[in-house]
Amino acid sequence: MVADNDGIILEGFAEGYDVKASYDATTSTITIPTGVVVGTHSTYGDVTIHAISGTGTDDTDITGTVSGNTITFDKGLYGTVVYQGQEGGLIIMNKISTTEANAKMSFVLGTDSYEAPLQITKTADNTLSIVGINTIFTSGYFYNVPVTFDTATKEATLKTESPIGHTISTNGTGVKNIYYMFNNTADGLTRNPSFNITTTDNSSVVSAKGNLFLGYDTNGAGSYNGWTLSSFKFDIDYNIFTQEVTEDPYADPTSATVDGITYSLDNDAKTAEVTGCLGSVNDLNIPETIEVNSTTYTVASVAEKAFYANRTLKTIRIPASIKTVGNDAFRNASNVRSLYIADLAAWCAIEFYNGNANPLYNVFPTSERNWGKVYINGTETTEVVIPEGVTKIGRSFYGFKALTTATLPSTLKELGDQAFANCTKLTAITVPDGVEKIGSSFWSCEGLTEISLPGSVKTLSGSTFYGCKSLKTVTLAEGLETIGRMTFNNCKAIETITIPSTVKEIELMAFWGCTGIKEITSLNTVPPTCTTDGMFEDFLTATLYVPTASIDDYKAATSWKEFTIIKGVETTSINGVENNNDNTGKVYYNLQGIRISANNITPGVYIIREGAKTTKAYVSAK
Structure with missing residues (x-):
């Protein structure tokens, strides 16, 4: 100026x-x-x-x-x-x-001479940060360009890997062209241009040793467009050797506040993490992107304890760009009564660190009269239909107490920990064939009365039905191998259960508190491993049915030996043909061990249990 x-x-x-x-x-x-x-x-x-x-x-x-x-x-x-x-x-x-500029850049392009103001800061003992190189070539964007120097040799180097600036194509493709600086020699372009340094007490001149080239790679293969610059130099208003190191005023920001929401910024990935909000914010509308200093950041995460104990928030809006939500991010945000979910598939993909990371549970406090509302794609709902293509559901619906119906996609492979935990209005759900692993997915679903698991489920990884006190009908299919820790903990309504022949291991406290069980059948000829005695201590007076040939093995096996009544069942041969006109006292299972309602019998071979008697028979139509 x-x-x-x-x-x-x-x-x-x-x-x-x-x-x-x-x-x-x-x-x-x-x-x-x-x-x-x-x-x-x-x-x-x-x-x-x-x-x-x-x-x-x-x-x-x-x-x-x-x-x-x-x-x-x-x-x-x-x-x-x-x-x-x-x-x-x-x-x-x-x-x-x-x-106000403290330096200038000058050069010759063709036959014309050019000058442009710069801001140059000494940010380390051997580093300058230069802002403004790009402004004469490209518009609208400020780049910090680092230049390192050697006091002994009085030479400086600008690494070609450091971008000078960029332009975005205006032809509709949105291609971003990144500009870099090279040496331009008779043999072509070489990297890392070097400069000579001369100083006085109050100034420095950093002059390129030869011609420079500033341009971008047009095809990713080293074919560059740009400009050849001669007589290129920086004139600086201080001696760079004696100048004190100061903080770079143009350094990329590490935090920002936009529309009342605070963020931390990752300038390499160009992502933003929500860290909280101002006290005046009661409608938390998290955007997919923010712009800070002309740079666009994708809002990808919510930080640990970002809204811990925030009593001001009443409405929360979550965009599809969010990928992770940190530990206790929304814990005790107790006045939230509305949650808007932008995209259900993206919501299912969010990695919630724990249940208190999911804002959904705040919408439904203890007293039902104070429950709020959930909106998916702008529509209020108590039912969810998970889109096809979703392969895993994490803690997506933790605490959705008003949820009455959940339809799972055929593409699903895993139900993660607490996926539907505390969904107290959910009474039944169909787990599709193809699901291979289930964690503590239905933890404390107090209204759940029945569930059937397909043969593709290999592992119940623990606490799957913990606290499902209304659960009465459980069908476990052949293929299941492990029943994890506390899987059926406190499922007091279960009266009968059949453990498929494929189950090899039952972990600690899997049936703790199941005081209602009167009959339990284990179809494996080898007693599934129990880690300790006492696994079935809450229903040892129940009748245990096992393959007849394996009765002695069960009587000697850890935990199994504690049952007072162990009876044999024979399932290895077909015992005649019967019709199902009279179903009194009979329980039907298909050959995968899945219990079938007597009203849904179609012609075929079934395992039929009637009291202590178990037979395999072909059942004709009524």
Whole structure:
């Protein structure tokens, strides 16, 4: 910025073009008139600037407020040219804030000489951070370009791997072209251009040793477009060898607050993590992306304890971009009464660290009269239909007490821990064939009365039906191998249960508290391993049915030996043919061990249990 006879000149302000302005010392404001020509482009002719406001472009003044050595402008700037009768945009600058330059860049391009202001900060004993190299070539984006130097050799290096700037294609493809700087020699482009350094007490000159090339790879194979620059140098207003190290004012931000929501920023991945919100926020509307300093960040996660004990929030809106939610992120956010889920498939894919990470449970406090509402794709619902394509459900519906119906997709492979935990209104659910693993998915589903698991389920990994006190009918199919810790803990309503022949292991406390069991059948000829005695201590007076040939083995096996009544069943041969006109006292199982209602019998072979007698027979139609 330099003084003029009737104002000031903002040197290189409009992406390399000087802009004339006025300064009012009494108000500390700078005024830029628009609708005026600021320079001439060598190809397109005169460049005219306009203001960018909320309604588009116009020729109102652009006002900048001076605070210290920083100026913040109230509007953006748009530069146009007229070429072959058509007006086109050449410059676009939004959210303009500038700091007084302490250096300049100069070079020759073709036969023309150019200069542009820079801000250069010494950020380490051997490192400079240069902001502004890109502005004369590309618009709208500020890049911090690191340059390292050696005090002994008085040489500096700019690593080619450090981007100088970028442009985004305007032809509809959205391709982002990243610009890098090379040495331009007779043998072609070489990487990591080097510079000579000369200093005085109060200045430094960093001069390129040869011609430079600034450009981008057009096809990913090393075919570059760009410019060849000669006589390239940086003139700096201090001695870089003796200057003290200071914090880089243009360093990429590590945090931001946007619309009342606070974030931490990952500048490599360009992702943002929600860390909390201001106290005035009661409708938490998390966006898919935010923009900070002209950089777009994808909002991908919610931090640990981000909204812990937040009593102000009443409504929460979760976008499809969220991938993880940290430990206790929404714990005790007790006044939340509305949850909006943008996309159900994306919701099922979220990794919730624990149940208190899921905001859903807050919507349904202990007292049913205070329950709130859940909206999926904008529609209030107590029913969910999980889309085809979903393969895993984590803690997605933890605490959804009002949920009455859940339809699972055929693509599902895993029901994770607490997937439907505390869904107290859920009475029944069909687990599709293809599911291979189930965790503590139905923990404390107090209203669940019946469930049937397919043969594809190999493992009940623990606490699957913990606290399902109304669960009475459980069908476990052939194929199941492990019944995990506390799987049926406190399932007091179960009266009979059949353990398939494929089960090899029953883990600690799997049937603890199952005081209602009167009959239990184990079809494996080898007693499933129990880790300790006492596994069945709450129903040892129940009748245990096992393969006849294995009675002695069960009487000697850990835990199994504690039953007072052990009876044999014979399932290895077909014992005649019967019809099912008289079903009194009979229980039917298919050959996979799944219990079949007598009203749903179709012609075929079944295992039939009648009291202590078990037979395998062909059942004809009624």
